[in-house]
Amino acid sequence: MFGGDKGSARESMTSPVARVGSGRFAEQEIGRFKTRLRLRAGQLKEEIRLGLLKDDENRFAVLADRVGDIEDQSVASLVGDLDLSEIDRDVDELRDVESALTRIAESRYGLCIDCQELISFERLDKLPSAARCHACQERFEARDRRPAYRKL
Numbered sequence: 001m002f003g004g005d006k007g008s009a010r011e012s013m014t015s016p017v018a019r020v021g022s023g024r025f026a027e028q029e030i031g032r033f034k035t036r037l038r039l040r041a042g043q044l045k046e047e048i049r050l051g052l053l054k055d056d057e058n059r060f061a062v063l064a065d066r067v068g069d070i071e072d073q074s075v076a077s078l079v080g081d082l083d084l085s086e087i088d089r090d091v092d093e094l095r096d097v098e099s100a101l102t103r104i105a106e107s108r109y110g111l112c113i114d115c116q117e118l119i120s121f122e123r124l125d126k127l128p129s130a131a132r133c134h135a136c137q138e139r140f141e142a143r144d145r146r147p148a149y150r151k152l
Contacts, residue, residue, distance in 0.1 A: 025110050025121070033128045034104050037097050040128070044094040051087040096129040103131070112136050 025033075103109040110119050114136040123130050132140060 025124075029121075030104060030109060033109065033124060034101065036128050037100050037104075041094060041097045041101070044090050044097065048087055048090050048094070051084075051090065055084060055087070093129070096131070099131065100129040114140070 100109065103111075110124060111117070112119055112133040113131045115133060117133050119130055119133045123134060130137070
């Protein structure tokens with residue numbers, strides 16, 4: 001994902017020389033996460049923009065096609081709702097990405113927002129916007145009542 005040797009990146013994570021501050025990641029690794037997060041934010045913004053344009057087009061088509069039967073209108077409505085659901089997920093992910101970028105700017109990136117312990121490199125490598133360590137994320141999801149697709 002970084003374009004480099006993951007083994008050496010992990011090795012540097014465990015090296016005391018590679019750490020910055022009190023248990024945080026090396027500046028080079030933070031920079032890589034920051035780049036990935038910025039790229040993802042750009043992708044999400046574009047997906048949201050295109051999704052909103054598509055929703056506008058669908059709404060216009062439904063209004064223009066009012067003479068269609070009730071089944072056609074129902075299908076069009078369902079498709080529109082699915083498109084909006086995708087946009088909602090993208091907006092939620094964008095919030096998470098922007099929150100991670102804020103944590104980087106405030107030198108809090110890589111620390112769990114609940115227990116303040118270091119989030120594993122492997123978790124951040126898979127999900128750079130992760131705000132919680134694995135254990136705290138599991139506890140959060142156990143008490144969270146949002147739909148499963150929103151859980152990480």
